[in-house]
Amino acid sequence: MCWQQVGVFLLAVVTSVASDNYRELTGNQVWKLNQEDEATVQQLVVDGLVDPLDHSGPSTSLRVTPETAGLVKEVLDQAGITYQVIVQDLARYLRDNDVTPLVQVRFGLTAQTCTSLNCSAPLTDNYMTFEQMEYYLAQLNSHPRVSVSSIGKSIEGRDIWMVHINRSGCEGQEPIGMTPRIAYSAMKRRTVWLEGGIHAREWISPAVTLQIIHNITHDCSMGRGLEVYVVPMANPDGYVHTWTNNRLWRKNRRNNPDSSCDGVDLNRNWDFDYGVGASPNPCGETYRGTSAFSEPETQALRDAMLQVNSTGTLQMVMAVHSYGQLLLFPYGNPASNPAPQTEEMKQLGIIFANTVKTVHGKNYVVKSSGSFSPASGATDDWAKGVLKTTYSYTLELRDKSSFVLDPDEILPTGQEVLEGLNMVFLALAPEKYTQ
Numbered sequence: 094m095c096w097q098q099v100g101v102f103l104l105a106v107v108t109s110v111a112s113d114n115y116r117e118l119t120g121n122q123v124w125k126l127n128q129e130d131e132a133t134v135q136q137l138v139v140d141g142l143v144d145p146l147d148h149s150g151p152s153t154s155l156r157v158t159p160e161t162a163g164l165v166k167e168v169l170d171q172a173g174i175t176y177q178v179i180v181q182d183l184a185r186y187l188r189d190n191d192v193t194p195l196v197q198v199r200f201g202l203t204a205q206t207c208t209s210l211n212c213s214a215p216l217t218d219n220y221m222t223f224e225q226m227e228y229y230l231a232q233l234n235s236h237p238r239v240s241v242s243s244i245g246k247s248i249e250g251r252d253i254w255m256v257h258i259n260r261s262g263c264e265g266q267e268p269i270g271m272t273p274r275i276a277y278s279a280m281k282r283r284t285v286w287l288e289g290g291i292h293a294r295e296w297i298s299p300a301v302t303l304q305i306i307h308n309i310t311h312d313c314s315m316g317r318g319l320e321v322y323v324v325p326m327a328n329p330d331g332y333v334h335t336w337t338n339n340r341l342w343r344k345n346r347r348n349n350p351d352s353s354c355d356g357v358d359l360n361r362n363w364d365f366d367y368g369v370g371a372s373p374n375p376c377g378e379t380y381r382g383t384s385a386f387s388e389p390e391t392q393a394l395r396d397a398m399l400q401v402n403s404t405g406t407l408q409m410v411m412a413v414h415s416y417g418q419l420l421l422f423p424y425g426n427p428a429s430n431p432a433p434q435t436e437e438m439k440q441l442g443i444i445f446a447n448t449v450k451t452v453h454g455k456n457y458v459v460k461s462s463g464s465f466s467p468a469s470g471a472t473d474d475w476a477k478g479v480l481k482t483t484y485s486y487t488l489e490l491r492d493k494s495s496f497v498l499d500p501d502e503i504l505p506t507g508q509e510v511l512e513g514l515n516m517v518f519l520a521l522a523p524e525k526y527t528q
């Protein structure tokens with residue numbers, strides 16, 4: 094769905110049973126600014142007044158709530174920016190244009206139905222509930238190359254699951270005609286870290302991250318001597334909230350004291366350039382929390398990453414998000430740039446993007462996050478600045494216009510990312526192969 098095309102969008106699709114997860118968006122509007130003004134929009138974001146909806150450059154589409162509409166209007170008037178209201182009620186709009194098939198059963202899905210749908214593999218034709226993801230991960234744990242463990246609990250007490258896919262078990266199954274020069278056991282231990290689902294509404298992120306897990310586990314030609322660690326759902330409470338109350342929820346579910354607004358943006362809560370470009374306002378979509386690592390989710394991720402890094406060099410960290418089709422490298426704070434090994438990150442990023450394009454023709458743009466979203470305290474900033482990981486990225490998946498991505502795009506998005514990662518893994522592999 095494209096905000097720009099709202100005026101011509103035909104009403105309708107399948108809404109026989111109205112879902113409930115749009116109700117907190119009742120009265121929210123989308124305003125389209127008649128001109129770009131990056132500074133004013135950035136200030137509105139930091140003040141916690143709007144949610145910018147364009148992700149490929151300065152945003153001219155803003156989500157505005159009934160509570161903030163008056164103030165936003167004042168700021169825009171003062172800056173001389175005119176606008177049109179292109180969506181009067183976002184809840185109604187999303188309901189009318191619901192792209193999720195099986196809407197009738199969405200809230201009936203349980204671990205039990207997952208069994209009958211044979212959920213021993215991640216779904217590729219629909220988004221999975223958190224319960225289904227847990228069911229799949231529990232099954233996966235019996236695979237000889239995999240260990241699934243909880244690295245901590247979310248603020249509402251859900252597990253944050255980490256999947257470790259071990260390189261051992263693949264010896265002798267290298268690509269045809271290729272053998273590693275030395276045995277895996279003698280190779281220097283090199284690790285890769287993938288994070289999914291830190292932003293609740295970016296459903297394609299865990300969907301693709303689970304596909305990556307499944308593929309690496311079942312295909313020895315992927316991974317090639319690397320130890321791969323993946324957290325497919327870093328923000329389970331927020332994700333559940335997007336299924337029950339608010340499809341566009343981004344943050345965790347922290348009950349902020351002395352505020353009527355909930356949630357901390359976990360991608361502004363890491364301790365590198367903490368606070369830069371992030372909102373100090375609990376009502377803001379990018380609220381940074383009371384201090385760096387104030388949240389149990391970021392604490393769990395940090396501790397697990399430190400642990401993994403201490404057992405073998407963490408070669409690459411990739412945080413998977415949506416949307417915009419971008420591969421971003423640190424730092425998010427323009428004042429800290431350039432980050433060490435910027436050129437290397439750019440080069441490997443281009444290899445990734447070129448490979449992705451060969452699969453379904455999609456363009457992913459490789460650029461510095463400071464030039465895209467000047468904000469720090471994100472996973473990629475900490476991985477680069479504190480962990481000193483050579484390759485640190487934020488991957489923004491399909492598409493270029495909305496978090497509400499048609500489930501038909503789950504499979505092709507996964508396919509293109511897998512190909513891209515395959516090339517990246519080959520470049521990072523500890524030992525090359527002999528023919």
Ligand code: 0X9
Pocket residue numbers: 148292295360414415416421423424425426462463466467468469470471473474487489
């Ligand atoms: O703003 C974010 O957290 C990411 N974009 S999103 O639309 N998924 O919210 C981009 C993060 C890029 N990295 C840094 N700014 N450090």
Ligand code: ZN
Pocket residue numbers: 292295414415
């Ligand atoms: Zn995100």
